[in-house]
Amino acid sequence: DAGVIQSPRHEVTEMGQEVTLRCKPISGHNSLFWYRQTMMRGLELLIYFNNNVPIDDSGMPEDRFSAKMPNASFSTLKIQPSEPRDSAVYFCASSLVLRIAGQVSTDTQYFGPGTRLTVL
Amino acid sequence: TQLLEQSPQFLSIQEGENLTVYCNSSSVFSSLQWYRQEPGEGPVLLVTVVTGGEVKKLKRLTFQFGDARKDSSLHITAAQPGDTGLYLCAGADDKIIFGKGTRLHILP
Numbered sequence: 432d433a434g435v436i437q438s439p440r441h442e443v444t445e446m447g448q449e450v451t452l453r454c455k456p457i458s459g460h461n462s463l464f465w466y467r468q469t470m471m472r473g474l475e476l477l478i479y480f481n482n483n484v485p486i487d488d489s490g491m492p493e494d495r496f497s498a499k500m501p502n503a504s505f506s507t508l509k510i511q512p513s514e515p516r517d518s519a520v521y522f523c524a525s526s527l528v529l530r531i532a533g534q535v536s537t538d539t540q541y542f543g544p545g546t547r548l549t550v551l
Numbered sequence: 552t553q554l555l556e557q558s559p560q561f562l563s564i565q566e567g568e569n570l571t572v573y574c575n576s577s578s579v580f581s582s583l584q585w586y587r588q589e590p591g592e593g594p595v596l597l598v599t600v601v602t603g604g605e606v607k608k609l610k611r612l613t614f615q616f617g618d619a620r621k622d623s624s625l626h627i628t629a630a631q632p633g634d635t636g637l638y639l640c641a642g643a644d645d646k647i648i649f650g651k652g653t654r655l656h657i658l659p
Binding site for chain 2: 476
């Protein structure tokens with residue numbers, strides 16, 4: 432298995448530009464997570480999809496951020512317009528989330544290599 | 552809001568020494584995970600602990616989950632340069648919450 436695939440690995444853009452980050456989860460996983468990592472704030476969950484449906488987007492900073500998952504094998508995180516404070520490493524992770532008798536059990540999350548975003 | 556506090560934030564020690572890092576919370580989690588992250592890569596899961604008081608060993612690494620399932624520790628025996636990295640703990644319920652990590656550097 433190729434693991435979680437993210438593209439691009441590095442992105443440098445100017446303030447105000449639109450940025451689109453892409454993620455291909457591991458085949459068979461039903462959940463996908465977008466995280467942002469900075470030295471100051473650590474690893475923050477932005478949004479979480481289960482079966483392609485957004486379940487929790489409470490971590491999305493503001494309306495400039497949007498995420499989609501049109502099918503089980505692809506997701507995008509878009510920032511429009513981008514700002515310097517958005518500079519960070521963005522990770523996508525996938526896992527198998529099981530719901531048995533009303534209890535949610537989250538299996539191992541497998542992370543992609545990340546996209547290092549620099550907004551000038 | 553559930554928070555995980557990790558300590559110390561940074562630790563630099565000589566090869567061969569022992570060390571312990573901590574992960575504490577005021578919240579109870581159904582399970583707790585430890586990840587290691589190396590530069591330029593995503594976090595990789597080391598272990599999941601589920602039962603209060605549980606102890607798991609992974610070669611020279613010993614993980615313990617507190618009796619009340621609010622805290623955990625990671626002990627490394629005879630640290631080696633290959634142990635260098637960012638160690639993250641994460642509490643899991645219906646989603647996973649990460650601590651900010653302990654950045655460990657082992658000097659040869």
